[in-house]
Amino acid sequence: MAYKTHLSILQESAAAYPDRPVFRVPRLVVGSESEVEDWTVVSYSQFDLGVKLYAKHWSRTLSRDGVPPRSIVGMWLSGLSYTDALHIYGLARAGYIPQLFSLRLPNPEVIFELLVKAGAQALIHDPSFESILRNAPVPVHVAAEVSEGKDVEDVSLPDLSEPRRAEDIVMIFHTSGSTSGSPKLVRCNYKWLDAMISKANVVMRPRRENVQDVSVWMGSMSHIGQTFMLLGALQHGSCTIQPTKIAFSSEELLDMVNRCRLNRLNQFATFLAAHLRASRQNPKLLQTLAGFDEVLYSGLALPRDEEEWAYQNGIRLKNLFGSTECGAMMLSVGGSGPDARFLRPIEGTTYGFFPVTSTDLDASASQHQNANNQLREMVILSESGDCPDPLLRAADGHFHTGDLFIEAAPGAYISRGRDDDWIKSENSLRCDTKAIEDNVRATCGDLVAECIVVGNGRPSPALFIEPKVVDVDEKKLRKDVIRRTRHFHSRRYLHERITDTKFVFVVPAGTLPRTATKGNIRRRAVEEQFKEMLDEVYGMSF
Incomplete structure (x- = not known):
C-alpha cells in the first residue's frame, strides 16, 4: 500500500499550486525583536525546491559521517521558523528518520540518553547549543542556513513512490512531559x-471555496501540534504565517490580517484567551475575531467567561482535542447552538469510550459521575489508524488516553479532565505533578508534611507546602526545597521545572483543601482557592 506522507503531499501541492504562498515569514525592522518591516512570501514551488536543497545537503553531510539512509537522526531545533521547516522536511526527504527534540528540553544529558535509546546515528542542532554538545555520543552538525546548491548538484534523492511497510518508522516525537526523569x-x-x-485534511478544510486559507504557526514543529496543522494546510494549498513569537500580540494579529490576509486563527487556548480579553476594550479586534472563518483553539479549555464572550459576539469557535501520541482526535460541533461545545471524534477514527469508576476523583469531575452521565475514558482502539506505537499501548492492545468525558448526546462528549496527576502548561505541554511531589517528599521529608503541585494553564508549575514545623522560617524553607530538588528539575522540560523560590508557597498545616473520602489534597481546589496569589506571582490574570 502506498501511504501518504508529508513529503508526498508537498510534492502534489507544489505541482498543483506552484505560485501560491505556502509561508509568510517576518522580516523585522533593524534593531527590533518584534516590529515587522514586511512579510516575505515563500511559494509552494520555492518550499519544494528548498526542501530538496536541504535534503541534498544532509544527504552529502551525513554520508560523509558514514550514516546511511533510514538511520535515525536527532534534530534539536526551535521548530518555530521557516528554516527549521526546511531542515525537518529536508532531512526526511534525504531518506532519514528525524527524532525531534524541543528547545524546552535544554539538558544535553537527557538529549544524549534519548538519542541512545532511539538508536540515533547523528544530531542536528540549533546554533545556540553548539557550546554544550562537545561530548555527544554521535556526530553533531549545526542547523545552519543552506543557500548554495552547486556542491550538491550530483546528489540523488530517494524515490518518493518507493513502497513502505505500515510499521516502518517515519519520525519520532517525545511525550511533552517527563516520566521517570525523561520523556518517552x-x-x-x-x-x-x-x-x-x-485527519488533518478534515480539520484544516477551507470554509470558503476559491479563497486561499491563511492561518498562523501554532507552536513548535518539534511537537505534534504544528506538525499536524501543517499537514492539513499543505493538502489544501493554504498559507501559514510565521509570527514573531507564538504568544504574539493583538497588534501583530491585526497586522497579519491587514498585510497577510489571515482569515483563520489557530492557537493554544491560553494565547487565544489573551486576544479575547483584549477584544473587550478593542472593538476593531473584536470585529476582526468575529470576521475569521474559524477560530480554532487546542490544548486546554478556554476560561468559561472568555468562551461565553466569544459565543455572544459571533466568534466561530472550534475546540480541537488531541495529544502527542495520537495527534488531533476530536473536534467540537461549533456554531451557536447549545451543543456547540460538544466534542465528536474526527471522522475515520475508531475510538471507544469506556465507563470508569473512581472513589477519589477531583470533585469537579466526580460531581458529574451519576447514572445518566457516567465518566468514560477515551480509548484509541488498535484498529484505528492513529493508534500509536505498540510499546505505548496497554496489555489489551489499545491505547488508553487517560482523558475522561461524559456523553452529553449520542456520539458527542464533554471533557472532564484526566484520571491521573498530569496538568498542562500554557502552551499545552504536559507536566507530571506527582513526580515533582514524590521528589519533594523524598528529598525534603524532614521539612515538608504535605505538598501539592499546581499550575494548569500556567507557564510553569508552582508548589504549595504544609511544613512539619509550626514556627518555621518560610524563606529558608523555600530555599532549602529549591536546593534539594535542583538536580531533579535540571533533567526536566522548562515548563515542568520549579527553580525559583517565588513559585514555592508555604501555608499552615491543614490549609490545603482535601477530599472528604481519603483526605487527599484537591489540586483544582487549591488552584481556585489561591488564584489571586498565583496570578500575582505569574504576573497575569486568568
Missing part, C-alpha cells in the same frame, strides 16, 4: 502518518 519516545510509522494526514 513516540515512534510514528507510515500507517500512523497516513491517518494523521487524513
